[in-house]
Amino acid sequence: MTVFACSGCDTVLTAPVTRVALPVLAHHVHGNGVTSMGVLMEPGTFAVDPEHYGPPWRRWAEVGADEARARGLYAPVFSVSDGPSHAVVLAPGDVRGTVFIPERNDGFCCGLDGRDGPNLACVGCGRPVATRIDDCSLWQAVWVDPRAVHRLDDVAGPPLAVAxxxxxxxxxxxxxxxxxxxxxxxxxxxxxxxxxxxxxxxxxxxxxxxxxxxxxxxxxxxxxxxxxxxxxxxxxxxxxxxxxxxxxxxxxxxxxxxxxxxxxxxxxxxxxxxxxxxxxxxxxxxxxxxxxxxxxxxxxxxxxxxxxxxxxxxxxxxxxxxxxxxxxxxxxxxxxxxxxxxxxxxxxxxxx
Known part of the structure; x- marks a missing residue:
């Protein structure tokens, strides 16, 4: 199992979690309503998205076909993320040692959508470390910036079934x-x-x-x-x-x-x-x-x-x-x- 800690001050930011496959729902937007969707990740698990995640965004015409192809995109899309690749996603209940960044708590209508980038900061040093998502139509999750954390592996805990x-x-x-x-x-x-x-x-x-x-x-x-x-x-x-x-x-x-x-x-x-x-x-x-x-x-x-x-x-x-x-x-x-x-x-x- 793994614990993620702040790269700036070593404050522990998550409960012990075990890596699983990235869900097909990771970037899924579904319907609309007065409440957000359910929680994306099961408790005690995390996944890693190999693609770039979050702002800033660039339109397809600005990126161009050659750069897009190098990123694994072979047909035009509306916009391409220039955020970090290999972001870590986990359930909000598995997050520890963070506080909200007030000026980044924007959303579409019912919650937070992460449009301004990380909205959670390390409680120890104030470094932006993650993005909480819970707006309507979006799956509740916390996306951890891989540049702001490091992993503490081999934390005691039962392994998940693999066979x-x-x-x-x-x-x-x-x-x-x-x-x-x-x-x-x-x-x-x-x-x-x-x-x-x-x-x-x-x-x-x-x-x-x-x-x-x-x-x-x-x-x-x-x-x-x-x-x-x-x-x-x-x-x-x-x-x-x-x-x-x-x-x-x-x-x-x-x-x-x-x-x-x-x-x-x-x-x-x-x-x-x-x-x-x-x-x-x-x-x-x-x-x-x-x-x-x-x-x-x-x-x-x-x-x-x-x-x-x-x-x-x-x-x-x-x-x-x-x-x-x-x-x-x-x-x-x-x-x-x-x-x-x-x-x-x-x-x-x-x-x-």
Whole structure:
């Protein structure tokens, strides 16, 4: 486990935390309302974002294609961060030894959005060290400036499960619908990211999906975004605990701790999907992620409460789809760049 301390005075700034994979929701903006979203990170964990984070920001025209490509951006985006790379993100409840910087407590309407940079200072020396985020539409988190802290490793504490079998036993997956009747933001973001990777791996050919939960989640989007007049490639769910099935594309889990992608067969191209969504798709049989997609037998799940029913058809998250696609080298291919530009310009299709 790790504790982060101020580089200026060694004041301890966090509880002991363990590193996990950066969540797909890390830069996700969802809806609007009088309260902020939930907490991004689970208690006792942290993640590292390899990309640049926070202000100052530069427009795409100022950055230019060459510099953007060096940063891993292969299609135009609205703006590019000139903040530090490898920022550390953790739950607000795991922060210690900080105070707010009054003149930097700006937000859009309901909380703090970090527009002016770090808004938390070390209580020991006053050095700006982190940015608290809790405005509406944003996931609650604290982003620690890597230039302002150093790590104290090997703090005593239980390690997180790493083996795939241990993860399967400890994490049951996330249902697709929330009690409010809305689709889970995790599902919308995770499917948006996976959809971008499926398109990149398709080579511009149609992708077929067997009937079932994966088809109900991905088929409509694939049919709208890919051509229909070419030999198709197949996509199936694969991973730990599932039988091996011949396929062209394998939708496999992304490890929630290490971030590694499950290794598919040599004959299939692996497409990673957030573990908690993959787990539900793979093992929650009979509970399709679309209302009424398949009735359950009378005696099935009789001890379970009825699943929450979403009030509208499923749509992947458009912003996560575009953010992911812009960072895939395949987007430089003319056909995929046309898809990207169309989704940027037009609010329709699978996202609306």
């Amino acid at each position: 795939w079998e241990a993860v399967r036993q400890e994490r049951a997956g996330t249902p697709p619908a929330e009690p409010s009747g809305l689709w889970s933001p995790l599902w919308e973001a995770a499917v948006g990211a996976a959809l971008a990777r499926i398109l990149a791996a398709s080579g511009g050919r149609p992708v077929t999906v067997p009937d079932g939960p994966v088809a109900e989640t991905f088929r409509r989007s694939l049919d709208l975004l890919l051509p229909t007049d070419a030999p198709a490639r197949s996509l199936v769910l694969a991973g730990p605990g599932l039988p091996s099935v011949p396929t062209d594309l394998a939708l496999v889990p992304r490890h929630p701790v290490t971030g590694e992608t499950w290794v598919a067969s040599r004959s299939a191209d692996a497409v990673p999907l957030e573990y908690d969504v993959w787990r539900h798709l793979a093992f929650h049989h009979g509970r399709w992620p679309v209302p009424g997609a398949a009735p359950m037998p009378d005696l099935a799940f009789r001890e379970d409460p009825p699943p929450f029913a979403p009030t509208r058809p499923f749509r992947p998250d458009r912003s996560v789809f575009l953010r992911t696609l812009a960072r895939l080298p395949a987007v430089r291919e003319p056909w995929l760049r046309d898809v990207y530009d169309h989704v940027v310009a037009v609010w329709e299709g699978p996202f609306w």
